[in-house]
Amino acid sequence: CPSLAGIMLLEVFLVLGTIVIYFLFSKKKEETLPFEEGWWGKGQKPDAEEDTTIWPFKVETTEEELSDLFRRLDQARFTEPLESSCFNYGTNTVYLRKVVSYWKNQFNWKKQVEILNKYPQFKTKIQGIDIHFVHVKPPCLPEGQSAKPLLMVHGWPGSFYEFYKIIPLLTDPASHGLSAEHIFEVICPSIPGYGFSEAPHKKDFNSVSAASIFYELMLRLGFNEFYAQGGDWGWLICTNLAQIAPSHVKGLHLNLASVTNMGFIHLLSILLGRHLPRLFGFQDEDVRRMFPFLEKGLYRILLESGYAHIQATKPDTVGCGLNDSPVGLAAYILEKFSTWTDLEFRNLEDGGLERKFNLDDLLTNIMIYWVSGCIVSSMRFYKENVQKGIGTQKHERLTVQVPTGIASFPNEIMHTPQAWAQKKYTNIVSFHFMPRGGHFAALEEPELLAEDILQFVGKVEKEQLWRKK
Amino acid sequence: EGAAFHYGFNSSYLQKVVSYWRNQFDWRKQVEVLNKYPHFQTTIEGIDIHFIHVKPSYVPHGRAVQPLLMVHGWPGSFYEFYKIIPLLTKPAGDDVVFEVICPSIPGYGFSEAPHQKGFDTIAAARIFHKLMNRLGFKEYYLQGGDWGSRITANMAQMLPQSVKGLHLNLIFLGQQGLRRMISVMLGAYVPWLVGLTREDVRRMYPFLQKNFYDLLRESGYLHIQATKPDTAGCGLNDSPVGLAAYILEKFSTWTDKSFLHKDDGGLESKYSLDELLTNVMIYWVTSSIVSSMRFYKENLSKDPGLTADARARVHVPTGIAAFPQEIVHTPRVWAKETFKNIVTYSYMPRGGHFAAFEEPKLLAEDIVRFVRKVEQL
Numbered sequence: 001c002p003s004l005a006g007i008m009l010l011e012v013f014l015v016l017g018t019i020v021i022y023f024l025f026s027k028k029k030e031e032t033l034p035f036e037e038g039w040w041g042k043g044q045k046p047d048a049e050e051d052t053t054i055w056p057f058k059v060e061t062t063e064e065e066l067s068d069l070f071r072r073l074d075q076a077r078f079t080e081p082l083e084s085s086c087f088n089y090g091t092n093t094v095y096l097r098k099v100v101s102y103w104k105n106q107f108n109w110k111k112q113v114e115i116l117n118k119y120p121q122f123k124t125k126i127q128g129i130d131i132h133f134v135h136v137k138p139p140c141l142p143e144g145q146s147a148k149p150l151l152m153v154h155g156w157p158g159s160f161y162e163f164y165k166i167i168p169l170l171t172d173p174a175s176h177g178l179s180a181e182h183i184f185e186v187i188c189p190s191i192p193g194y195g196f197s198e199a200p201h202k203k204d205f206n207s208v209s210a211a212s213i214f215y216e217l218m219l220r221l222g223f224n225e226f227y228a229q230g231g232d233w234g235w236l237i238c239t240n241l242a243q244i245a246p247s248h249v250k251g252l253h254l255n256l257a258s259v260t261n262m263g264f265i266h267l268l269s270i271l272l273g274r275h276l277p278r279l280f281g282f283q284d285e286d287v288r289r290m291f292p293f294l295e296k297g298l299y300r301i302l303l304e305s306g307y308a309h310i311q312a313t314k315p316d317t318v319g320c321g322l323n324d325s326p327v328g329l330a331a332y333i334l335e336k337f338s339t340w341t342d343l344e345f346r347n348l349e350d351g352g353l354e355r356k357f358n359l360d361d362l363l364t365n366i367m368i369y370w371v372s373g374c375i376v377s378s379m380r381f382y383k384e385n386v387q388k389g390i391g392t393q394k395h396e397r398l399t400v401q402v403p404t405g406i407a408s409f410p411n412e413i414m415h416t417p418q419a420w421a422q423k424k425y426t427n428i429v430s431f432h433f434m435p436r437g438g439h440f441a442a443l444e445e446p447e448l449l450a451e452d453i454l455q456f457v458g459k460v461e462k463e464q465l466w467r468k469k
Numbered sequence: 470e471g472a473a474f475h476y477g478f479n480s481s482y483l484q485k486v487v488s489y490w491r492n493q494f495d496w497r498k499q500v501e502v503l504n505k506y507p508h509f510q511t512t513i514e515g516i517d518i519h520f521i522h523v524k525p526s527y528v529p530h531g532r533a534v535q536p537l538l539m540v541h542g543w544p545g546s547f548y549e550f551y552k553i554i555p556l557l558t559k560p561a562g563d564d565v566v567f568e569v570i571c572p573s574i575p576g577y578g579f580s581e582a583p584h585q586k587g588f589d590t591i592a593a594a595r596i597f598h599k600l601m602n603r604l605g606f607k608e609y610y611l612q613g614g615d616w617g618s619r620i621t622a623n624m625a626q627m628l629p630q631s632v633k634g635l636h637l638n639l640i641f642l643g644q645q646g647l648r649r650m651i652s653v654m655l656g657a658y659v660p661w662l663v664g665l666t667r668e669d670v671r672r673m674y675p676f677l678q679k680n681f682y683d684l685l686r687e688s689g690y691l692h693i694q695a696t697k698p699d700t701a702g703c704g705l706n707d708s709p710v711g712l713a714a715y716i717l718e719k720f721s722t723w724t725d726k727s728f729l730h731k732d733d734g735g736l737e738s739k740y741s742l743d744e745l746l747t748n749v750m751i752y753w754v755t756s757s758i759v760s761s762m763r764f765y766k767e768n769l770s771k772d773p774g775l776t777a778d779a780r781a782r783v784h785v786p787t788g789i790a791a792f793p794q795e796i797v798h799t800p801r802v803w804a805k806e807t808f809k810n811i812v813t814y815s816y817m818p819r820g821g822h823f824a825a826f827e828e829p830k831l832l833a834e835d836i837v838r839f840v841r842k843v844e845q846l
Contacts, residue, residue, distance in 0.1 A: 042470075077706050079759035081699060082586050089766060090700030201470055306696040310689030317477030317718045318689075321704035321711015328704015328711065335700045376480075383476060 041128025155232020281419030405456030542615020664802030788839030
């Protein structure tokens with residue numbers, strides 16, 4: 001039968017091809033990523049030295065802003081969903097109408113602004129653009145203990161606000177029933193182009209650029225050594241940070257750990273891993289989460305990555321309407337909070353949103369995108385990171401030697417087993433299968449995430465002490 | 470800075486379009502333009518189907534009038550045919566003359582949107598056959614591009630006895646297949662061996678660049694519409710500016726790929742703002758953007774190899790007009806795998822995806838040429 005022979009021929013080609021590529025790239029260098037200073041401001045870079053002052057910032061709102069929003073919510077045009085489609089075609093407008101009604105009548109933006117302002121926020125100009133960040137110090141430090149600086153980076157479609165529930169658990173663990181062995185001062189910046197950080201005006205602002213800006217930020221704040229935590233884009237930015245400045249990053253904690261350059265071994269482990277898990281270093285939980293691979297890997301990615309595809313190619317087009325229609329923006333963002341928290345939520349009429357989050361938190365996050373008008377610039381980040389091809393960038397080939405902790409949540413869109421992660425993160429100190437939770441770990445399961453961060457830091461600190469002796 | 474149309478629709482140019490839309494565009498006048506052809510609606514399979522039906526104003530004695538069904542695509546509408554209709558309904562010399570029927574696909578424009586899941590091109594094909602039947606036609610010609618191409622091809626597969634001829638300006642090919650990949654690889658070096666002509670080679674290679682990467686770069690909309698249409702369309706139904714940016718981006722890039730480098734997307738070099746905005750207004754006033762996007766999910770969610778029409782061939786006489794700036798070029802040798810009776814295959818000298826809108830004269834000439842040949846057979 002010709003097609004069977006054809007398939008075999010294709011497999012031989014594939015195998016040969018990947019063997020070649022594997023050997024060409026298998027020499028993973030231990031070099032660091034160079035620190036490059038960019039310039040992202042408008043027009044030409046001025047000759048004068050950059051102003052390094054840090055000034056306090058508060059979120060503000062006006063009556064005008066609110067009445068404009070309400071007018072748009074009132075005039076929104078909805079399209080009826082198909083019968084019994086739930087969230088399988090995207091955000092269900094029957095549920096969306098309820099959200100919009102809540103947004104208009106019960107959601108209190110002024111009160112939320114006060115909540116946002118309860119943590120001290122600042123801005124400072126780095127490489128030509130204003131960087132916004134939250135900086136929370138512990139309320140009280142026991143005698144002899146110092147606060148460990150922890151940089152936490154958000155992703156898309158999130159914001160610094162995602163960390164508001166976990167911050168108190170890290171700056172004041174004792175009051176929340178957690179071990180007070182390590183106390184943190186937490187810095188949550190907004191990625192340039194997101195929220196209250198200025199958007200870059202030049203092309204090519206990618207995760208390495210963001211990492212270099214956050215590196216400068218931490219140095220400017222006077223921290224010589226710090227921990228970094230991230231998920232979604234935060235995962236990549238913090239990883240790059242660990243590659244740029246390994247001597248400054250004491251530990252890297254991730255709730256997402258993707259592997260972008262797949263090689264021959266990965267292909268083989270996908271084909272055979274279900275039957276020979278131990279051969280590829282898979283644990284039972286890995287197998288449970290990853291197989292059947294077509295269904296849980298490939299099709300799932302295809303089904304859920306439409307947004308990434310269009311944002312990585314035409315961000316200005318897709319973001320245009322969203323910056324103009326708050327309802328459209330809400331539909332777009334809420335869909336992710338539903339599906340990425342639990343894929344089963346697609347089969348629920350209300351997308352399961354209020355099971356894990358409350359509407360006030362969800363809308364506050366959306367409002368950050370709305371009032372700052374940043375949806376388009378947030379989407380451009382996809383293009384800047386992906387346009388040269390996935391798996392081709394220098395930083396993707398370099399490894400990370402900094403002590404790494406990975407919290408693997410069960411409902412994350414795609415599971416990365418430790419066996420794969422350790423090819424890139426050569427110094428994995430802790431890797432845990434979390435019992436529950438999805439993509440937005442900090443917002444959905446702050447205690448679980450905080451506990452994992454604390455135990456990770458504990459291990460790193462012990463290791464350091466042991467080394468010093 | 471310096472992005473032109475590489476990141477999508479350029480917002481500086483968009484502001485100019487919106488200003489024209491607000492201050493100079495006259496929708497009432499455009500509505501009169503739309504109404505110059507007779508419109509009708511009829512209920513088929515539970516939904517109201519809209520169509521225009523244009524008969525020739527003068528038919529010389531003894532000349533037969535050929536019924537021609539022309540089907541639009543996304544993000545177009547029946548309006549795309551307004552410039553080509555007069556060229557087809559006016560008899561010139563010894564030529565064929567047509568009466569033209571342009572329906573709106575259910576979920577687009579003034580046709581009601583389906584309320585149930587599963588409305589795909591086969592369902593649309595069936596509905597259009599019923600429409601032609603209801604209008605009293607037993608045999609007719611079909612013309613289509615974009616979704617129209619697949620719908621009319623389905624119609625030819627479904628009821629070949631009713632289809633005198635099928636004319637397409639875009640070919641949907643079901644499966645890529647290993648054989649295709651091999652012929653692509655060989656075709657770069659020995660095109661004659663795999664049946665590719667020199668013009669095919671010029672249009673297709675460097676294959677990786679032109680086809681694979683171009684497709685990836687241009688198919689984001691397809692990916693999101695085929696998976697989350699309700700999400701993608703929500704904001705667009707609410708923001709006319711967003712809708713315009715989304716739709717007009719396609720009219721720019723799919724007309725000429727080099728328009729990506731222009732600050733104004735080259736739109737006004739081939740179309741007038743009035744025409745472009747009228748098409749956008751059709752989506753706006755009917756609130757049909759979401760239902761139009763759902764068509765992608767209904768058609769693309771299933772495994773392409775398993776659908777009923779995947780292996781069915783088309784045996785009716787087929788004419789293909791291959792425009793140079795079409796998103797993907799399909800050589801005759803590949804089209805032959807599905808279309809077994811290709812009567813004409815023309816390399817058009819210029820034009821892109823929206824052939825009827827952009828080059829109505831060229832397309833009309835090719836349709837006439839094709840039909841003339843079929844009538845002589």
